[in-house]
Amino acid sequence: MNEDLCYRQEYAVRGGDFSRAGEVSRRIKNLLKELGLDAAIIRRAAIACFEAEMNVIMYASEGTVHLAVTPADVRIVVDDRGPGIPDIDLAMTEGYSTATKEMRELGFGAGMGLPNINRNADVFRIGSDPGRGTRLEMTFARDGRPS
Amino acid sequence: MSRAPEHPIHINLDKCGGCVHCLTACPTRAIRVRGDKAQVIGDLCIDCGECIRYCPNDAIESRTTSFQDLRAFRYKVAIPATVLYGQFGHDTTPNEILSALRHEGFDQVFELSSICELYASAVEGFLADHPGPRPLISTTCPVVVRLIQRRYPSLCDLIVPVEPPREIAAKILRATLPGVLKLRPEEIGIIHITPCPAKIVSINRPATMAKSYLDGAISIRDIYPRLLQALKKIDESTIMRHLFPANVFSGLGLGWSLSGGETRGLKKHRTIAVSGVRDTIRVLDQVEAGQIKDVDYLECMVCPDGCVGGPLAVENRFVAKSRILRLVSMAGERIGVERADFGPFVRENFLSFQHPVKPAEPPLLDPDPVEALRKAARRDEIVRLLPGKDCGACGAPDCLTLAEDIVRGSADLADCPLIRKEVR
Numbered sequence: 001m002n003e004d005l006c007y008r009q010e011y012a013v014r015g016g017d018f019s020r021a022g023e024v025s026r027r028i029k030n031l032l033k034e035l036g037l038d039a040a041i042i043r044r045a046a047i048a049c050f051e052a053e054m055n056v057i058m059y060a061s062e063g064t065v066h067l068a069v070t071p072a073d074v075r076i077v078v079d080d081r082g083p084g085i086p087d088i089d090l091a092m093t094e095g096y097s098t099a100t101k102e103m104r105e106l107g108f109g110a111g112m113g114l115p116n117i118n119r120n121a122d123v124f125r126i127g128s129d130p131g132r133g134t135r136l137e138m139t140f141a142r143d144g145r146p147s
Numbered sequence: 148m149s150r151a152p153e154h155p156i157h158i159n160l161d162k163c164g165g166c167v168h169c170l171t172a173c174p175t176r177a178i179r180v181r182g183d184k185a186q187v188i189g190d191l192c193i194d195c196g197e198c199i200r201y202c203p204n205d206a207i208e209s210r211t212t213s214f215q216d217l218r219a220f221r222y223k224v225a226i227p228a229t230v231l232y233g234q235f236g237h238d239t240t241p242n243e244i245l246s247a248l249r250h251e252g253f254d255q256v257f258e259l260s261s262i263c264e265l266y267a268s269a270v271e272g273f274l275a276d277h278p279g280p281r282p283l284i285s286t287t288c289p290v291v292v293r294l295i296q297r298r299y300p301s302l303c304d305l306i307v308p309v310e311p312p313r314e315i316a317a318k319i320l321r322a323t324l325p326g327v328l329k330l331r332p333e334e335i336g337i338i339h340i341t342p343c344p345a346k347i348v349s350i351n352r353p354a355t356m357a358k359s360y361l362d363g364a365i366s367i368r369d370i371y372p373r374l375l376q377a378l379k380k381i382d383e384s385t386i387m388r389h390l391f392p393a394n395v396f397s398g399l400g401l402g403w404s405l406s407g408g409e410t411r412g413l414k415k416h417r418t419i420a421v422s423g424v425r426d427t428i429r430v431l432d433q434v435e436a437g438q439i440k441d442v443d444y445l446e447c448m449v450c451p452d453g454c455v456g457g458p459l460a461v462e463n464r465f466v467a468k469s470r471i472l473r474l475v476s477m478a479g480e481r482i483g484v485e486r487a488d489f490g491p492f493v494r495e496n497f498l499s500f501q502h503p504v505k506p507a508e509p510p511l512l513d514p515d516p517v518e519a520l521r522k523a524a525r526r527d528e529i530v531r532l533l534p535g536k537d538c539g540a541c542g543a544p545d546c547l548t549l550a551e552d553i554v555r556g557s558a559d560l561a562d563c564p565l566i567r568k569e570v571r
Contacts, residue, residue, distance in 0.1 A: 005520060022436045026432050029435075034511060034512045035516065035519045046436065047437070069523075
């Protein structure tokens with residue numbers, strides 16, 4: 001892909017900062033709106049990004065959301081420094097959660113985060129180094145897909 | 148009546164000092180200062196009137212219906228917002244205020260509080276019959292509707308399709324008055340009395356119907372001196388009070404002008420009431436992100452404390468709120484509207500929108516998707532060059548907006564007086 005035609009931006013997310021929950025996904029959503037992307041892809045990207053952002057806030061100490069928009073797709077990579085995920089297959093199971101009671105009281109941690117990202121992204125990769133951190137890579141195709 | 152321009156808010160160039168107060172006050176960053184005068188960008192303005200509050204020179208004005216415009220009608224009806232009852236002293240009763248309006252040339256004055264109750268019942272019915280997505284959003288504040296159309300197009304479908312009380316009242320009058328009075332519809336003028344600059348927009352360019360049932364809106368600010376005079380005359384002779392029987396006020400409806408007044412009528416549902424334009428934007432952001440859970444109904448009023456904080460009111464909102472709360476407690480919890488009476492209205496969709504609220508085109512960085520990407524990247528580069536003081540001296544409200552104006556071609560990097568010379 002021609003680098004000239006790629007918009008890149010990074011957003012920092014602080015672990016435990018529930019008061020700013022959703023801030024990054026909101027900024028990304030507003031940017032995608034200005035860029036004139038289709039409403040369906042904006043919705044999918046915003047939902048997936050929100051889930052990934054919440055994972056950083058809930059479990060990690062800090063993280064970075066890397067956004068890249070090209071004429072063909074939207075790519076979001078979320079890197080965090082945190083406990084990592086020992087068993088990815090288990091974490092991808094709907095309803096499985098390690099959220100604390102407090103997180104659940106805030107309405108989060110229902111065990112739907114990663115499955116929800118998987119559902120909304122066209123390509124989803126997850127890698128984790130237990131004890132060090134997690135990396136989520138999601139791609140959303142701009143030419144649309146049946147949703 | 149002359150065709151009004153799209154936005155009622157305009158700058159009085161003789162008074163505008165070219166300062167930056169309105170720039171930073173505007174929640175949608177719709178104002179720029181060019182050549183030492185403020186300008187409103189129509190596509191971005193949501194008519195909230197925040198700028199009116201903050202202008203130190205009183206240079207921001209709102210076009211509303213003039214008293215001369217009223218001459219076009221043979222029969223004139225006033226529908227005052229219940230905020231009006233909080234604008235005069237504790238010893239001035241709502242009935243006296245309504246009499247004063249008649250004294251000022253209105254042939255009839257329609258009391259709105261009972262219609263507010265009707266609306267609450269209609270919304271209650273809609274919530275019960277429509278289990279779909281939540282939270283549903285109130286239509287009462289026209290600025291919220293406008294904000295959703297422009298900034299939250301995906302939330303348009305959550306707006307409850309029930310016309311707000313002022314339109315319901317006007318529709319009832321339109322349906323009944325021509326026959327009763329033997330007048331042609333265009334001979335009857337139905338005028339809203341309001342503290343809100345956006346009502347005139349919702350009348351001239353309604354979001355949910357082809358034509359509003361109202362003919363115009365007069366601001367409380369404009370009519371206040373006349374009503375004060377009229378109230379003095381009424382004091383001299385109480386005959387008006389005898390000529391016109393006292394209205395029955397709904398306690399629920401009287402509280403409508405205060406934030407939370409509307410949700411107070413929806414006892415069976417989980418509701419939240421938000422006031423103030425910035426808090427409204429924050430909450431709508433959360434609704435759009437799916438973060439507002441377990442809420443059935445959302446009342447948003449962009450004025451602080453609700454309509455009582457409208458920029459075209461006269462009395463400060465704290466005093467007005469205290470007076471209205473007193474009226475609410477005097478009227479009590481008595482229900483003025485019987486469900487059985489308005490059942491036919493609801494069934495015949497009398498209270499419903501003609502068409503749903505449609506999203507308005509968002510202002511894209513560029514219609515060409517590739518060019519839009521380039522402009523977004525260029526905007527970020529420019530932001531890095533700018534000092535980040537958000538001082539407004541360039542004429543844009545903040546550095547990010549200046550950068551955006553530059554990539555859109557309406558401003559220049561040299562507009563920033565603080566930027567380092569070597570960069571320039």
